[in-house]
Amino acid sequence: MFQSAEIEQKLSKEDFRAIEPGLRTELLKFQQEMTEKKTFSVLLVVAGVDGAGKNKAIARLQEWMDPRHIVCNAYDDPTEDERLRPPFWRYWRDLPEKGEISVVVGSWYQEPMRMRVLGACSKAEFEDRLFRINQFEEMLFNENVLILKFWFVLPGDEQRKRLKQLAKKSRRVRHILEEWTQMMDAEGARETVEQVAQRTSTAEAPWYVIPSLDPEYRDVAFADVVRAAMKLRLERGEPDSISAPAVIGGVRRKTALDAIDLTVRLEKDEYEEELDHWQAELAALTDKKGFRDLSLVAAFEGNDAAGKGGAIRRVTAALDPRIFRVHPIAAPSDEEKARPYLWRFWRRIPRRGHIAIFDRSWYGRVLVERVEGFCSEADWMRAYNEINAFEQELTDAGIVVAKFWLAISEDEQLARFKAREETAYKQYKITDEDWRNRLKWDAYAEAAGDMVDRTSTSAAPWRLVASQDKLFARIDVLKTICKRLKAAL
Amino acid sequence: MFQSAEIEQKLSKEDFRAIEPGLRTELLKFQQEMTEKKTFSVLLVVAGVDGAGKNKAIARLQEWMDPRHIVCNAYDDPTEDERLRPPFWRYWRDLPEKGEISVVVGSWYQEPMRMRVLGACSKAEFEDRLFRINQFEEMLFNENVLILKFWFVLPGDEQRKRLKQLAKKSRRVRHILEEWTQMMDAEGARETVEQVAQRTSTAEAPWYVIPSLDPEYRDVAFADVVRAAMKLRLERGEPDSISAPAVIGGVRRKTALDAIDLTVRLEKDEYEEELDHWQAELAALTDKKGFRDLSLVAAFEGNDAAGKGGAIRRVTAALDPRIFRVHPIAAPSDEEKARPYLWRFWRRIPRRGHIAIFDRSWYGRVLVERVEGFCSEADWMRAYNEINAFEQELTDAGIVVAKFWLAISEDEQLARFKAREETAYKQYKITDEDWRNRLKWDAYAEAAGDMVDRTSTSAAPWRLVASQDKLFARIDVLKTICKRLKAAL
Structure with missing residues (x-):
């Protein structure tokens, strides 16, 4: 708050x-x-x-x-x-x-x-x-x-x-x-x-x-x-x-997002070292006997092109493939649209000892749905409490909820968008929609700021990740997950 | 319930x-x-x-x-x-x-x-x-x-x-x-x-x-x-x-009202004896030192002509005039209409050691306002919980909340209405509105039944009083108040 x-x-x-x-x-x-x-x-x-x-x-x-x-x-x-x-x-x-x-x-x-x-x-x-x-x-x-x-x-x-x-x-x-x-x-x-x-x-x-x-x-x-x-x-x-x-x-x-220091960075060799260290740590933690009584739900949100996918891959690389699943969240299916908006996330809640990683998440309700007017103001205003209640059910059941906001500047986004357009194998990553969303930068910033203010709880706090430097961001994410798991174990 | x-x-x-x-x-x-x-x-x-x-x-x-x-x-x-x-x-x-x-x-x-x-x-x-x-x-x-x-x-x-x-x-x-x-x-x-x-x-x-x-x-x-x-x-x-x-x-x-046995009655001499006894008891209880830490809020509801006024007078007759007030609740004043409906009752909440008696009460919301359509269905449906919350605030603060529903049959009401019209000094008691309300007997019965079901709590239970015989009803009211006070003291 x-x-x-x-x-x-x-x-x-x-x-x-x-x-x-x-x-x-x-x-x-x-x-x-x-x-x-x-x-x-x-x-x-x-x-x-x-x-x-x-x-x-x-x-x-x-x-x-x-x-x-x-x-x-x-x-x-x-x-x-x-x-x-x-x-x-x-x-x-x-x-x-x-x-x-x-x-x-x-x-x-x-x-x-x-x-x-x-x-x-x-x-x-x-x-x-x-x-x-x-x-x-x-x-x-x-x-x-x-x-x-x-x-x-x-x-x-x-x-x-x-x-x-x-x-x-x-x-x-x-x-x-x-x-x-x-x-x-x-x-x-x-x-x-x-x-x-x-x-x-x-x-x-x-x-x-x-x-x-x-x-x-x-x-x-x-x-x-x-x-x-x-x-x-x-x-x-x-x-x-x-x-x-x-x-x-x-x-x-x-909002809190304006206070993120985007200048922090990590040198390549330092990054490699840290990456090895934290991936090994994560592998060890999730392999512990105690982890069988826990589970992890990680949600990734952030500016377009902030590097969510890359950060997620550095996490999953350290995990036993039998115990995790990555859920990319795009438009809901017909079945999902026909039910309360949290249903699509509840159905993906992992059993104990397992991990679910959400590339975009239930926060879509107070981000894209708010900004694009897909739901009414009353709907997204009540969503903050609904989401807090949802996450409380999870944490009460021994699920570690880790939430990441990956932040880059408006200029950096522009540079990344252009790079994507120019590189053949990255073109699939950039769509007209990305450009359209970019025009609403301020509205998304406001929505994200309100979201962090209203849903950062002691049991499930937001981690704001400076992602101007991708290497720094990836280590920050890994480190945060390890710390949260360690505390829970 | x-x-x-x-x-x-x-x-x-x-x-x-x-x-x-x-x-x-x-x-x-x-x-x-x-x-x-x-x-x-x-x-x-x-x-x-x-x-x-x-x-x-x-x-x-x-x-x-x-x-x-x-x-x-x-x-x-x-x-x-x-x-x-x-x-x-x-x-x-x-x-x-x-x-x-x-x-x-x-x-x-x-x-x-x-x-x-x-x-x-x-x-x-x-x-x-x-x-x-x-x-x-x-x-x-x-x-x-x-x-x-x-x-x-x-x-x-x-x-x-x-x-x-x-x-x-x-x-x-x-x-x-x-x-x-x-x-x-x-x-x-x-x-x-x-x-x-x-x-x-x-x-x-x-x-x-x-x-x-x-x-x-x-x-x-x-x-x-x-x-x-x-x-x-x-x-x-x-x-x-x-x-x-x-x-x-x-x-x-x-509803619960249908189960009231209206045939119970009391002979005149028995009534006199009981009246003396319970009025003395009530006087003694409210004179106790412990009563200075309590207060009493009594609400009287019931069918028109069921004898609320008479019952209230038998209660007040036993009380020190300095410590009680009777509040007849009719149409709200302009000041009251301009505020949440419970405001007019909150302002009349007695201080400790005092007694407030309401001749009709906050239950008007789920009785007359419901039946006459003065508020929407959503309004009176939420009122049950609002009223329960209100009474909980009172009982938590050491206030004894006694609620009475005085019940008579439809025939008995007709007889009493007629008697009122025929007796000069009772004519002020009967109005066109009473006759109009009578036409909605079933609607009022349904509303009263729902009210008792939804607002009879362990801290503030409804007392359903058979009032076909006025003498029986008066003693029942006195007795109930004494018992509630005794339990609280």
């Missing part, structure tokens, strides 16, 4: 000044329209640690909109009135009416997360809390509340630095800092936060990550999601899944 | 013979239409203990339909192929393709239920299993699989008797009987089964209870739900919530 948190997103003062008037005009226009129509209300849930400037972003949004119809409800320790009633009571009490906007700070996420990080509730209680939160938000969605959830993030170091600065000025912040340090140092704290974000990012109420290092970008990003979502809700007239806008404040939204 | 299980539903041989041809014709017609259109598939999940005749009902359905497009998949102990893969694999493998029908016996419910009853998994693991089942079925729903789930039930005694008879003939059944006895005698077994049915009865995939005492009724009921659901799915063209038909095989579907 927070893969894109460490990325720097900026907006210059000039760009900010250029964007502001248009953004304000639209925000006010849509707000007025919703106030008149009174067909839905808006609930903005704001989360993220102190120091990210949540309050400033909220203040700015309120300044930009009609203040009579947007209120901020901040929840701290419960009052006596609240303590004597069920925990959700205070949030219900303050629900906005149709036509109104409410910003919620210190929401229903605060308490379960704190409890869990501090070890004050069991995993089971915690999961139950998340389940109930989903139920609650789904109900709101169906009851015409447009819920938008924002997670304000800072790179880890920056966060600590800011809190320390603030702590000098205020006792309250000193207290927060202590608690925060205690929390984040606690074992599994980051994982808990990730888990919360992932489990509760539903098609009905997804989280939007707001990189907050740059105040101008932060405020515009926050307001721009609100603007875009209100616009869509007004256009569509009824509850519908709404994804994050591709462009925020005129700038393409960056 | 199984409140209606103990009720006898019958179909005479003649009626059966009269119904059969029409039912078969329609089943075949709809099946043919879906086979041609290939826009959705049908998954019939069959559950319930052995002895109820599930297999016979399935066989009959297959006989009535085109056997080339309906298969039965029965799952027992996993095969080697299945054991070596994730538990859901075998169900995925056999998913029907669009245009096809699959009957599933021994489904994904079997294993978690067995594990839980035998104490082989924790409450947390169990809840997690149910959560995943819901996710799975919701995905199927969205992927154009029409899922219909049937729970075949027998009155408890009958079930035991049948199994014993069968056990004489077969070793397999002896084994089942032993396991079944062991399971049902285990503490909380019935509760577990109830919980499964309740938590997994969603708007997308609700359970239908099939009373199976009479084989003709059983087979017709099963087939008729299939027929009605296929019809609606074909008409609507896309996934939508589908409730159980009101009339099955030409007979009104009976």
Whole structure:
């Protein structure tokens, strides 16, 4: 979820000044329209640690909109009135009416997360809390509340630095800092936060990550999601899944993919040595007795011509041919089209002791199907959770799920495409479709970035592989598989 | 969920013979239409203990339909192929393709239920299993699989008797009987089964209870739900919530309400004595120190003129006026209409040590709003789960939730309506609307029956109160509240 948190997103003062008037005009226009129509209300849930400037972003949004119809409800320790009633009571009490906007700070996420990080509730209680939160938000969605959830993030170091600065000025912040340090140092704290974000990012109420290092970008990003979502809700007239806008404040939204360092490379002789080493390691690991109780499912995705096939061949070369199968995933068969989209992958799940390698995978749902419009926005928005559930079934059954995104630059792709056209025995590898897809580079990048953010789980994390240098990429893939298998054995 | 299980539903041989041809014709017609259109598939999940005749009902359905497009998949102990893969694999493998029908016996419910009853998994693991089942079925729903789930039930005694008879003939059944006895005698077994049915009865995939005492009724009921659901799915063209038909095989579907014995009564002097006793008891209980940590939410529903007001007055007469409030629930205010329907009840939740009495309640959603069409079928179908979640929040916070359905017969209502019209000081109690509602007696009875089936939980059970005799009803209400409070204290 927070893969894109460490990325720097900026907006210059000039760009900010250029964007502001248009953004304000639209925000006010849509707000007025919703106030008149009174067909839905808006609930903005704001989360993220102190120091990210949540309050400033909220203040700015309120300044930009009609203040009579947007209120901020901040929840701290419960009052006596609240303590004597069920925990959700205070949030219900303050629900906005149709036509109104409410910003919620210190929401229903605060308490379960704190409890869990501090070890004050069991995993089971915690999961139950998340389940109930989903139920609650789904109900709101169906009851015409447009819920938008924002997670304000800072790179880890920056966060600590800011809190320390603030702590000098205020006792309250000193207290927060202590608690925060205690929390984040606690074992599994980051994982808990990730888990919360992932489990509760539903098609009905997804989280939007707001990189907050740059105040101008932060405020515009926050307001721009609100603007875009209100616009869509007004256009569509009824509850519908709404994804994050591709462009925020005129700038393409960056994702984890933008942070991949494509310059890394490996010399030929070094490569040969590493290749021998890791292939031998992989052969040994899959030959172990313990592997008979495991299996491996590896999924390869990436830019066209990034070298998926080559990387896969380096993996399979190390394997006993009796225990693996490579599944190239192209258009589904008639039989597959007639069933839920995950069926074609379930039928290929290997038995224990076996390996299935997917050259393209179930992620097609949120990549090509999304970009090409083969399924509706609601369909691919719900797919993130469906895929996470699918992979959880696999990992729970002792299957190691390794997912690779092989990344190259736009220029490198062009060079490879041309080389393919010019080499006779490589021509089969390049089609008109490849060229067509290339024209949608940005759309695919956005889809891939969202995919990594929303489906990188602790049990089945994405490995982003710099593939500008094919040799480096192949070793990275082999090494990752070996490490994952070793950990599982 | 199984409140209606103990009720006898019958179909005479003649009626059966009269119904059969029409039912078969329609089943075949709809099946043919879906086979041609290939826009959705049908998954019939069959559950319930052995002895109820599930297999016979399935066989009959297959006989009535085109056997080339309906298969039965029965799952027992996993095969080697299945054991070596994730538990859901075998169900995925056999998913029907669009245009096809699959009957599933021994489904994904079997294993978690067995594990839980035998104490082989924790409450947390169990809840997690149910959560995943819901996710799975919701995905199927969205992927154009029409899922219909049937729970075949027998009155408890009958079930035991049948199994014993069968056990004489077969070793397999002896084994089942032993396991079944062991399971049902285990503490909380019935509760577990109830919980499964309740938590997994969603708007997308609700359970239908099939009373199976009479084989003709059983087979017709099963087939008729299939027929009605296929019809609606074909008409609507896309996934939508589908409730159980009101009339099955030409007979009104009976519910738990039909089993209320309305003949019970209380003599005046006995009533006076009991009234004194229970009012004193209630006063004492709510005056206890321990009550300051509790609260009571009592909801009164029932037929018009069943005596809700009178019963409520006998309760409040025993209470300290500073700690209770009675909330008559009529049409919502403008403020209430502009928010999710549960908001008006949340705002009236009492603080600890206090009591809220609702004269009509949040159940309006699944009663008057359903019957009068004030909300869509999808809206009231999802409301059962939303209400269960709401009441769980209350009971978890130490609130005793007591729900009463006050029942009278149609004739008794007529007599009371007339008496109201003839008595000057009672005329305010009767309106044109009451007469209009009376014309929809059957629709209200069906809605109330479904409501009791789907929202009677172990933490917040419905109390069905025979109110033909007002005196009996009042004492029953008082007694129930006292018992619930006593248990909580």
